[in-house]
Amino acid sequence: MDGTGHRIAALTAREAGLVGCRHCTRVSPIGTQTCPRCGGSLESRDRTSMQRVWAWWIVGLMAYIPANLYPMLLTRTVGQVTDATIVGGVIELAHHGAYGVAAIVFFASVIIPVGKFIAIAYLAVIVRRPHGHKPSQLLHLYEVVEWIGRWSMIDVFVVAILAALVQFNLLATINPGVAAVCFALSVVFTMLAAISFDSRRIWDQIRRTSDESPA
Amino acid sequence: MTPSDDLVCCPVCDTLHEIHGVEEGKRLRCVRCNTVIAVDRPEAIVRIVVLATTSLVLMFIVIFFPFLELRNGVFDSRASVFETAMTFNRGVMAPLAIAVTLFVIVLPVTRLVSFVWALGPLSFDRPPLPGAAFALRLAETLRPWAMAEIFMIGVAVALVKLGDLATLAMGPAFWSFAAIVFITALQDTQLSKYSIWTALDTASQR
Numbered sequence: 001m002d003g004t005g006h007r008i009a010a011l012t013a014r015e016a017g018l019v020g021c022r023h024c025t026r027v028s029p030i031g032t033q034t035c036p037r038c039g040g041s042l043e044s045r046d047r048t049s050m051q052r053v054w055a056w057w058i059v060g061l062m063a064y065i066p067a068n069l070y071p072m073l074l075t076r077t078v079g080q081v082t083d084a085t086i087v088g089g090v091i092e093l094a095h096h097g098a099y100g101v102a103a104i105v106f107f108a109s110v111i112i113p114v115g116k117f118i119a120i121a122y123l124a125v126i127v128r129r130p131h132g133h134k135p136s137q138l139l140h141l142y143e144v145v146e147w148i149g150r151w152s153m154i155d156v157f158v159v160a161i162l163a164a165l166v167q168f169n170l171l172a173t174i175n176p177g178v179a180a181v182c183f184a185l186s187v188v189f190t191m192l193a194a195i196s197f198d199s200r201r202i203w204d205q206i207r208r209t210s211d212e213s214p215a
Numbered sequence: 216m217t218p219s220d221d222l223v224c225c226p227v228c229d230t231l232h233e234i235h236g237v238e239e240g241k242r243l244r245c246v247r248c249n250t251v252i253a254v255d256r257p258e259a260i261v262r263i264v265v266l267a268t269t270s271l272v273l274m275f276i277v278i279f280f281p282f283l284e285l286r287n288g289v290f291d292s293r294a295s296v297f298e299t300a301m302t303f304n305r306g307v308m309a310p311l312a313i314a315v316t317l318f319v320i321v322l323p324v325t326r327l328v329s330f331v332w333a334l335g336p337l338s339f340d341r342p343p344l345p346g347a348a349f350a351l352r353l354a355e356t357l358r359p360w361a362m363a364e365i366f367m368i369g370v371a372v373a374l375v376k377l378g379d380l381a382t383l384a385m386g387p388a389f390w391s392f393a394a395i396v397f398i399t400a401l402q403d404t405q406l407s408k409y410s411i412w413t414a415l416d417t418a419s420q421r
Binding site for chain 2: 016027029153166180202
């Protein structure tokens, strides 16, 4: 072991027979259940991680489908009821000439969720077997997915604000549609899927492959 | 190997590092994944407590004062965050009411209170309160679920959507909310798990 300097080159806590705490960075002997410093639960590698990722991913997708099919917003003006789906709302914004805002909403409610489903599935499939990807790139992908997921909530909040403001009995009322609930659930489930993913796995497989074929 | 106080693992990739103090103002990054592990800013704790307290005060304004006002010759309406959360409190939409209340009010406030509880006494050189470790872990876990800043963008989008229906005016809560978003972003740059937990350790041994 070349632990002479300030760091020990790429030796993991697991390989050193230790378990690291992800909450407070302290290390304990392997087999310790709770961290002595912060009381968080310890696990060298989260064994149920992949099952949880896929479970949340699937329910997330199940909620995302009705979120796109049913109306998000029900507008009632002088007896007339119009409804708008997620994509319909974006098109309406673009018709008003608000292209910038339309782009933000489109990005937050279509591009991010769809991109997230693809990215999480890709990560979950690829870390299971030896792969030739640079781990730092995979980590970047994971961090982007984890960070950006919550921004999909924009549309749900917009619906909430509009419904709170526009309640003028006969003249005009705005109410949330079923899709608002489905979409909110979908965002929560995919966030949970991203959080369940154990980022330490990204490096483990790399180690194994480079051990097998020394380059 | 035996665990010691100098031995630290990267929370993202599990690489071990030996830390013998950090030079003032320097950041220590993981050799493998480049995650910031330790930041030495002695004033960071005080700064976090001050920022969290400020946000808490502003939060009161945000929750109960109107943040948007809708005016038109015929009708007039205003909404506070509290009212927004309460609009869905019936029928099928009840889950939405709960979600909005949690993400915009309950979780951000819980997170701020946890920070003040865990780190407040430290900034006055006092031993930490009971449950400080739990509070700190809670604040960290809640981080992705506190969505005040996303709500702000939602307000902006709503402004555009209603633009041609009526005149809109921003209430006092809107500006407080903008300030909170800015403060939270500032606060999160001060965070480093290793440094905060080490500070908490040192304080409880005193």
